[in-house]
Amino acid sequence: xxxxxxxxxxxxxxxxxxxxxxxxxxxxxxxxxxxxxxxxxxxxxxxxxxxxxxxxxxxxxxxxxxxxxxxxxxxxxxxxxxxxxxxxxxxxxxxxxxxxxxxxxxxxxxxxxxxxxxxxxxxxxxxxxxxxxxxxxxxxxxxxxxxxx
Numbered sequence: 001x002x003x004x005x006x007x008x009x010x011x012x013x014x015x016x017x018x019x020x021x022x023x024x025x026x027x028x029x030x031x032x033x034x035x036x037x038x039x040x041x042x043x044x045x046x047x048x049x050x051x052x053x054x055x056x057x058x059x060x061x062x063x064x065x066x067x068x069x070x071x072x073x074x075x076x077x078x079x080x081x082x083x084x085x086x087x088x089x090x091x092x093x094x095x096x097x098x099x100x101x102x103x104x105x106x107x108x109x110x111x112x113x114x115x116x117x118x119x120x121x122x123x124x125x126x127x128x129x130x131x132x133x134x135x136x137x138x139x140x141x142x143x144x145x146x147x148x149x
Contacts, residue, residue, distance in 0.1 A: 002080040003033060003136070005126040007115040010068035012105070018071055021101055021114060025075055028087055029147040034074040034136045040066050048129055057110070064110070072130045078148065081123060084116040 008021050026032070040048070045062045052058045077083055089100025093112055096103035106112050117123035127136070 001031075001076045002078060002120070002123075003074050003076050003127055004081045004084050004117045004123045005115075005130065006073045006075055006084055006117075007065075008071035008073075009111075009113055009115060010064060010070060011111040012113040013069055013071065015105070017105055017113065020105075022071075022073075024087055024101055025073075025084065028077075028083060030075040030077045030080060030083060030087075031139075031141065031144075032073055033076045033138065034131045035071065036130075036135075037069055037071050038130075039069050042066055044129065048126065060110070074127055074131055074136050081117055081119060085118065088112075088114050088116055 006025070008018055012018060012021055022032075022035075042062060045065045046053075049058065049061055049065070052061060075084055087101060089096030089102035091102075091112060092109040093102040093106030094108075096106070098104070101114055102112050117126050
């Protein structure tokens with residue numbers, strides 16, 4: 001099973017969309033391996049978004065992600081990263097396919113509701129920023145044989 005990090009961002013939390021977003025991932029068949037509500041501090045935000053340091057949107061991104069609580073999750077499935085990214089939709093909600101989280105609830109790229117790791121290396125870097133190995137659970141659901149071959 002592949003793991004990926006998902007952050008339900010401040011705009012989604014403030015708009016009361018936590019349950020809707022989690023529900024979409026669960027209905028796809030993704031399994032929640034870890035989850036918590038937290039306030040990201042500036043140091044963690046800078047580590048998480050270090051790849052964007054120096055870009056014009058970096059400082060506003062840091063202010064935004066630290067402005068309100070977020071929900072962070074580790075989701076798992078075969079091809080979890082690709083499934084999460086397709087479920088979220090294009091980074092710019094205006095370009096996202098109808099039926100995706102970003103298309104259905106977002107209007108602007110700076111308020112696109114959710115973050116998902118963009119590849120295995122990114123997930124391997126991001127997950128430990130937010131969760132210890134002991135916090136990530138491995139379990140089976142009674143429905144798993146109906147979801148996974």
